[in-house]
Amino acid sequence: MAPREMTRTAFYVLTALADEPRHGYGIVRETTALSEGQVQLRIGTLYGVLDRLTAEGVIELDREETHQGRLRKYYRLTGRGEAALESEARRMASGAQAATRRLASRIGARQADGNTLPARPTGTEGAP
Numbered sequence: 001m002a003p004r005e006m007t008r009t010a011f012y013v014l015t016a017l018a019d020e021p022r023h024g025y026g027i028v029r030e031t032t033a034l035s036e037g038q039v040q041l042r043i044g045t046l047y048g049v050l051d052r053l054t055a056e057g058v059i060e061l062d063r064e065e066t067h068q069g070r071l072r073k074y075y076r077l078t079g080r081g082e083a084a085l086e087s088e089a090r091r092m093a094s095g096a097q098a099a100t101r102r103l104a105s106r107i108g109a110r111q112a113d114g115n116t117l118p119a120r121p122t123g124t125e126g127a128p
Contacts, residue, residue: 008035010052011085011088012034012039013046015031016030017075018077021063021074022074022075028043057078057080057081059075059077059081060075061075061076
């Protein structure tokens, strides 16, 4: 099955698995840390994402362990997953660079005009 466009959640799950296999709760903690709290997975949501990523072949089951009477499934990135994550990271970096260049040229143009403060909306544009 061909992977769909990568969601933000999928990106952080794959990133969480890039260095080592992790179990569900470990993935939840790692995605929260990597995203600086912007992605906070619930366990029910996580397993849907893991099922989809497994079906796409970008992650796979690494092992199962029993911990305190509960089964823990550890997942790992596949070669296909590594390639998908690398491609998405490059795409995101390219987009960020394009935005940074545009902002720099805008700020540079303002400074050339003698306006060194960035234009900020005040909510009063067009008011009499």
